[in-house]
Amino acid sequence: MVTLKLSCVVLRDTEYVARSGWSKWREDPSVSLFREYLRLKTVHPEPDYDAALTFLSRMSVELGLPMKKVEVCSGRVVAIITWTGTNPALKSILLNSHTDVVPVYPDCWKHDPFAAVKDVDGNIYGRGAQDMKCVTIQYIEAIRRLKAAGKTFARTIHMMFVPDEEVGGHKGMESFIKHPEFQKLNVGFALDEGLANPTEDFTVFYGERNPWWVTIRCPGSPGHGSRFVENTAAEKLRRVINSFLDFREKEKHRLDMSECFTLGDVTTVNMTMVNGGVAYNVVPAEMDVSFDLRIPPTVNLQVCFEEQIEAWCKEAGEDVSYNFAQKFMHQNTTSTEDSDPWWRAFSSTCKAMSMTLKKEIFPAATDSRFIRAVGLPAIGFSPMNLTPILLHDHNEFLNEQVFLRGIDVYERLVPVLACMPPLTIEG
Numbered sequence: 001m002v003t004l005k006l007s008c009v010v011l012r013d014t015e016y017v018a019r020s021g022w023s024k025w026r027e028d029p030s031v032s033l034f035r036e037y038l039r040l041k042t043v044h045p046e047p048d049y050d051a052a053l054t055f056l057s058r059m060s061v062e063l064g065l066p067m068k069k070v071e072v073c074s075g076r077v078v079a080i081i082t083w084t085g086t087n088p089a090l091k092s093i094l095l096n097s098h099t100d101v102v103p104v105y106p107d108c109w110k111h112d113p114f115a116a117v118k119d120v121d122g123n124i125y126g127r128g129a130q131d132m133k134c135v136t137i138q139y140i141e142a143i144r145r146l147k148a149a150g151k152t153f154a155r156t157i158h159m160m161f162v163p164d165e166e167v168g169g170h171k172g173m174e175s176f177i178k179h180p181e182f183q184k185l186n187v188g189f190a191l192d193e194g195l196a197n198p199t200e201d202f203t204v205f206y207g208e209r210n211p212w213w214v215t216i217r218c219p220g221s222p223g224h225g226s227r228f229v230e231n232t233a234a235e236k237l238r239r240v241i242n243s244f245l246d247f248r249e250k251e252k253h254r255l256d257m258s259e260c261f262t263l264g265d266v267t268t269v270n271m272t273m274v275n276g277g278v279a280y281n282v283v284p285a286e287m288d289v290s291f292d293l294r295i296p297p298t299v300n301l302q303v304c305f306e307e308q309i310e311a312w313c314k315e316a317g318e319d320v321s322y323n324f325a326q327k328f329m330h331q332n333t334t335s336t337e338d339s340d341p342w343w344r345a346f347s348s349t350c351k352a353m354s355m356t357l358k359k360e361i362f363p364a365a366t367d368s369r370f371i372r373a374v375g376l377p378a379i380g381f382s383p384m385n386l387t388p389i390l391l392h393d394h395n396e397f398l399n400e401q402v403f404l405r406g407i408d409v410y411e412r413l414v415p416v417l418a419c420m421p422p423l424t425i426e427g
């Protein structure tokens with residue numbers, strides 16, 4: 001006779017799945033694999049990438065598919081598991097995911113963020129549960145099922161696993177996209193991460209806002225803190241801050257007043273750092289302020305934006321200057337017109353599964369921006385509906401049923417994409 005300890009809220013791998021009732025005692029192996037992957041500490045600032053590569057090598061062996069490793073920068077390896085199509089000359093399908101995750105405040109979590117605890121409701125807690133270890137395992141499990149079913153496809157499918165997305169992708173996707181090994185992949189269409197949606201709908205991203213990180217340097221006359229020193233750094237700093245934050249208010253108002261805008265349709269401005277000063281009674285010779293700007297792809301970057309920043313600096317006073325730590329200039333978006341064969345294949349398959357898609361501009365920055373920048377279509381999509389958006393947040397979780405449904409989604413989507421008949425450009 002089996003005794004259930006109802007007081008035990010935290011369940012381990014082989015215990016019952018509450019959402020499925022009392023009948024299902026064994027955990028789905030795909031869920032166990034997801035939880036295993038969540039336990040790898042690929043967390044910044046020192047991600048254990050070796051652990052991820054060992055795990056992925058094992059997946060390659062299990063799937064019976066070769067894995068290529070390309071070290072794009074020292075200690076930064078991109079891994080690619082490839083299922084070669086029956087017509088490898090055709091453009092391939094890229095299923096991209098990043099292996100790193102953002103840091104945690106462990107004391108603010110209900111459960112250890114690297115224990116992959118599953119609660120009685122089937123919610124799996126862990127850093128990366130949404131962003132984006134779920135998607136990695138969903139790709140792998142969908143491919144496992146398709147292989148086991150003996151399917152073959154005309155187009156080659158690449159599952160690509162990249163490091164360092166969470167720190168800007170410079171030693172990951174940004175470097176790899178220029179690498180000859182990326183050219184060799186012959187990519188025609190890419191899927192990458194999206195966001196959860198708390199409703200029944202699924203959000204899909206066809207573009208991203210451009211991240212600009214700018215620091216404004218305000219030099220000024222120094223002097224004693226007891227005097228009315230003329231032309232101070234602080235006076236200039238105040239004018240700069242006012243210009244940026246007034247603009248912030250306008251954009252916030254535009255979003256609040258609109259019925260149809262989402263965050264991706266307006267420019268956000270956030271003052272994120274202020275530096276300067278040496279002592280209470282010394283008027284500083286310089287003060288600096290930094291802003292995180294996210295600009296929609298419809299905004300004219302050069303004319304409207306850079307010139308605006310230049311004007312604000314000029315208005316703020318003598319010698320106020322700016323420099324960028326991040327200034328992404330490409331504004332390509334991926335077609336979501338029904339005339340586009342990739343989009344048609346993607347959206348009609350989702351529709352056939354009774355999924356409602358909401359098309360949006362991604363508010364932050366993912367590796368998709370590098371893919372789109374070289375002219376390739378990329379859709380940001382993480383199949384997580386009925387799920388609060390918890391990426392980078394405390395208590396990030398994904399429900400196992402939502403996770404499992406995501407595998408079904410890719411199991412349907414991947415064949416349609418990989419069977420896409422030759423496009424006109426493919427001859």
Ligand SMILES: CSCC[C@H](NC(C)=O)C(=O)O
Nearest residue numbers: 166167168211326364365366
């Ligand atoms: C601009 S590089 C940093 C990338 C990071 N991505 C996410 C998804 O948080 C961001 O948007 O801040």
Ligand SMILES: [Zn+2]
Nearest residue numbers: 131132165193
């Ligand atoms: Zn991510």
Ligand SMILES: [Zn+2]
Nearest residue numbers: 102131166391
């Ligand atoms: Zn992230």
